Amino acid sequence: MFRKSFTALALLACMTAVAHAEGDPARGAQVFKRCAICHTDNKGGGDGLGPNLYGIAGRKAATRPGFSYSPALQKSGIVWTQPNLAKWVEKPARMVPGTKMAFSGITSKKQQADLIAFLVKLK
Numbered sequence: 001m002f003r004k005s006f007t008a009l010a011l012l013a014c015m016t017a018v019a020h021a022e023g024d025p026a027r028g029a030q031v032f033k034r035c036a037i038c039h040t041d042n043k044g045g046g047d048g049l050g051p052n053l054y055g056i057a058g059r060k061a062a063t064r065p066g067f068s069y070s071p072a073l074q075k076s077g078i079v080w081t082q083p084n085l086a087k088w089v090e091k092p093a094r095m096v097p098g099t100k101m102a103f104s105g106i107t108s109k110k111q112q113a114d115l116i117a118f119l120v121k122l123k
């Protein structure tokens with residue numbers, strides 16, 4: 001029994017690793033051009049319409065000092081894990097009704113994976 005569930009867990013871990021490996025950060029950088037209208041991605045970069053996204057992966061939402069976030073995002077309690085980032089870029093207003101990120105969303109799972117592979121490298 002223990003052995004069986006262990007194998008299942010190991011398999012799951014492998015599949016997750018593969019799923020993450022699918023994203024291509026170089027292609028993600030191309031996708032990010034759609035975000036760059038409002039966001040900078042460099043260390044120490046300034047805020048635009050949206051906050052600087054350096055080190056965004058793993059950060060708690062709405063915690064960049066000095067940026068004026070919507071009350072909705074401030075109250076969301078979100079931590080920017082990879083699945084949450086995917087959900088966010090797919091449709092920000094569905095994930096956090098009342099957000100001021102005016103972006104229609106990226107529906108392609110492939111583009112989402114590429115973009116997130118790019119975002120996690122911003123550190």
Ligand code: HEC
Nearest residue numbers: 034035038049050061062063069070073099100101102103
């Ligand atoms: C039209 C401008 C605009 C575009 C385009 C845009 N964003 Fe945003 N983004 C914002 C604004 C404004 C906020 C703050 C939202 C709030 O406070 O509700 C934000 C917030 C965020 C946050 C949360 C930051 C934090 O500190 O919690 C992430 C992550 C993010 N955007 C990623 C992206 C990505 C990735 C793209 C491209 C797919 C993108 N954004 C496109 C304006 C934009």
